[in-house]
Amino acid sequence: MTSHIILTGDRTTGPLHLGHFVGSLQNRLAFQDKHTQFLMLADAQALTDTDHDVVHRNVLEVALDYLAVGLDPAKNTIFIQSQVPELSELTYYFMNLVTVARLERNPTVKEEIRQKNFQRDIPAGFLAYPVSQAADITAFKATAVPVGADQAPMIEQTNEIVRRFNTQAGKDILLETRAIIPQTGRLPGPDGKAKMSKSQGNALHLSASPDEITQFVKSMYTDSKHLKINDPGQVSGNAVFTFLDAFEPDISFVDDLKAKYRKGGLADSVIKQHLEVRLQELIEPIRNRRLELAKDPAHVMQILKAGTARARTVAATTLAEVKSALELDYFS
Structure with missing residues (x-):
């Protein structure tokens, strides 16, 4: 197609939500018409901290979300990680190119260990998942990977492994990659503090009903000091404005709302009403397409199989190139 091979994906720990839409799905929709794109359902990686029955169930759920938002299987290669055993074999070879100490220093891994309260009871697969990611990326010669800012250290570690392998091989076989970080940061939950995530229980799924959207917006944090309509309001840290920045395409309209809110004279209910309209418009067609696709799960699984x-x-x-470089191609 054009210049970049893109690898992206999601751990199959649950359906996708608005945070995924802003953080990655919008980019993927743009990429599918410009680049060769591989979309991975990371079920094997999800097993590091999620029950296998949940992982199995959510492969279909995430695939439905991908297709419902408009990711075209004719333009993208959508695949299941665990069903590509070549990735596991690459991971095994790459394990010799990184130390335990280096994995423990990875900022992303350190933070997730803290969040999950593993302390020293860390599953080996969890600690080593940067190596698995390196295998996923390099297997497809991906030159770009869309990630959140917190995942940038994973790309750095992938490139370290690439350089070490190429040095060992004596030639450039694997390609270094670069992180594509969205301009819009991670969406907060409705409280304006914790990031939106399934584990925090504060996510609005892409399949949300109209009532769920309404209740989500009603519960959103604005400014605790904005007690009366005429009181000046705070925009920074106001979850409603964070969402309007992400989903309202008319930037000047949002800027005008912010100016009025800062000055005083604009009710919280008004800005929430504007946001709800946008979210209802965004999610309704996704929800409808998803419901239609869910009627034929066998067709969705056939897309994944292909x-x-x-x-x-x-x-x-x-x-094969890696094994040849390591002189492990005995019967070739």
């Missing part, structure tokens, strides 16, 4: 077959072909080529 994408996984294509992904295996590409990953197998890279694996």
Whole structure:
């Protein structure tokens, strides 16, 4: 297609939500018409801290979300991580290129260990998942990976592994990649503090009903000191304005609302009403497409099967190059 091979994906720990839409799905929709894009359902990675029955169930849920937002299987290779065994074999070889100490220093890993309260009871697969990510990225010769700012250290570690492998091989076989970080930061939950996430229980799913959207917006934090309409209001840290910045395309309209709110004379109910209209307009067609797709789960799984077959072909080529460089191709 054009210049970049893009690899992106989601851990199959639950349906996708508005935070995913802003953080990655919007980019993926743009990329599918410009680049060769691989979309991975990271079920094997999800097993590091999620029950297998949940992971299995959510493969279909995430696939439905992908298709419902408009990701076209004719333009993207959508595949299931665990069904591409070449990735596991690459991970095994890459494990020799990184130390435990380096993995423990990875800022993303350190923060997630803290959040999950693993302390020293860290599953080995969880500690080593930067190596698994390196295998996922390099298997498809991805030159760009859309990630949140907190995931940038993972890309850095991937490139360290690439450089070490190429040095060992004596030639450039694997490609370094770069992080594509969205301009819009992570969305907060309705309280304006914790980021929106399934684990925090503060997410608005892309399949949310009209009533769920209404209740979500009503519960959103604005400014605790904005007690009367005429009181000057605070825009910074106001969750409603954070969402309006993300979802209202008319920037001048949002700027005008902010100016009126700061000056005083604009009710919280008014800005929430504007936001609810935007979210209802955004989610309704996604929800409807998702409901229609869910009527034929076998068709969705067939899309994943075909994408996984294509992904295996590409990953197998890279694996063969890696094994040849390591002189492990005895019967070639």
